Amino acid sequence: MAAQHDIQLRWAVIEDQLREISDFAHLAPSKRPAASCPICNRDVTMKLGEIRAYHIAHQPSDVLCVATNPETALHLNMKFYIAKQLRRANKLFAEEQCRNCNNTRLQVLFSDWDDVQVEHAVGIFRPDVLLLANGHPAGAIEVLVTHKVDEKKAKYYELHDVRWIEVVGNVSFYEGATAWTADKPIPIHRNHPDNQGWKCPDCLEREEEEKAAQERRRQQPEHKKATSFAPR
Numbered sequence: 409m410a411a412q413h414d415i416q417l418r419w420a421v422i423e424d425q426l427r428e429i430s431d432f433a434h435l436a437p438s439k440r441p442a443a444s445c446p447i448c449n450r451d452v453t454m455k456l457g458e459i460r461a462y463h464i465a466h467q468p469s470d471v472l473c474v475a476t477n478p479e480t481a482l483h484l485n486m487k488f489y490i491a492k493q494l495r496r497a498n499k500l501f502a503e504e505q506c507r508n509c510n511n512t513r514l515q516v517l518f519s520d521w522d523d524v525q526v527e528h529a530v531g532i533f534r535p536d537v538l539l540l541a542n543g544h545p546a547g548a549i550e551v552l553v554t555h556k557v558d559e560k561k562a563k564y565y566e567l568h569d570v571r572w573i574e575v576v577g578n579v580s581f582y583e584g585a586t587a588w589t590a591d592k593p594i595p596i597h598r599n600h601p602d603n604q605g606w607k608c609p610d611c612l613e614r615e616e617e618e619k620a621a622q623e624r625r626r627q628q629p630e631h632k633k634a635t636s637f638a639p640r
Contacts, residue, residue, distance in 0.1 A: 415478040415579060416463035419488045420454065421446050426488065429454045430462050447484070448473040461583065479553050482577045486551040487526055487536040489582040490575070494539065495524045497590035500547065502573075502599070504606055511608035514593060517573060518547030530570060533561050545570045552597055553577040562600065574598040 420429055420443035432440050433456045445452050445464065450473070452464040466473055474480050494500065504515040521539035528538040535548035548565065550557050552574050565572050574597045580586045581595075588594060607615075 415482045415485070416461070416465075417445070417447075417475045417481040418462050418464065418485055419446060420444060420452055420464050421449075428488070428492065429456065429464060432456065433462065445473055445475055446488075447475040461579075482579065483536075483551055483553045485579075485582055486553070486575070486577045487549075490537050490549055490551070491524050491526050493588070493590040494521075494537065494549075500539075500590065501593055502596050503593045506606060506608035506611055508607055508611040511610060513606070513608070515606075517594070517599070518571065521546045531564060531568065533564060535570075535572065548572040550574045551577050557598070565600065572600050 418429055419426055421427075422432075422441050422443050426446055429443070432454060437456075440454055440456075443452050443454055443464065444450060445466065448466075448470075450466060450470050452466055455463050455465050466476065475484060498521065499519045500517045501514050502517055503512045505512050518539050521541050523540040523543075525538045525540060527534040527536065528540070530538060530545055530548065536551045537549040538545060539547040539549075545568075548570055550572060557572070557574055562572075564570075573594070575581070575594065576597045581588050
């Protein structure tokens with residue numbers, strides 16, 4: 409895995425489409441198509457060797473592109489990867505933990521979208537990844553690298569009934585054996601609306617048993633107090 413300071417962008421525009429460059433690792437360098445940076449539009453080289461993680465490289469003479477910043481590259485890699493995964497799915501789910509114990513269940517977060525967009529406008533804001541159903545927001549995914557969703561954006565989403573989640577940016581999310589795919593629960597940092605009320609069947613059964621026991625104790629007649637007589 410790449411160290412945080414060594415993260416580089418692994419996406420490029422190829423034949424007018426945004427592509428993950430790993431798709432071309434099977435081709436010899438001379439057979440690979442032309443590629444350009446999705447941020448500055450300059451020509452880039454696909455680096456698909458066996459030592460370093462796959463990435464694109466700008467030309468040495470190019471003015472520095474913001475995509476070469478490790479934090480920016482991580483943010484871009486995350487949202488492009490999430491969008492790619494969700495274009496292959498129609499449900500996004502997560503593990504939800506019981507409020508009283510460690511039991512979990514699968515919770516469907518979003519479903520039945522027909523379009524996935526990166527930085528598509530929702531009013532004055534642009535979610536990192538937006539799910540759309542018939543042109544309307546069906547869910548938003550925000551990636552936390554340096555800045556979390558602020559109160560202004562969260563309030564706007566709430567007022568306009570846009571459900572959203574926040575995911576922490578990490579190389580292991582999209583690279584290697586630990587990479588997330590849409591058939592797995594997505595690891596959530598924040599979730600709105602946050603369902604804190606779920607209780608697992610085991611806890612509900614224990615609560616019902618406790619309520620029944622309390623009711624039996626309440627209905628049980630009190631024992632008459634024994635009267636004691638002091639000796640004369």
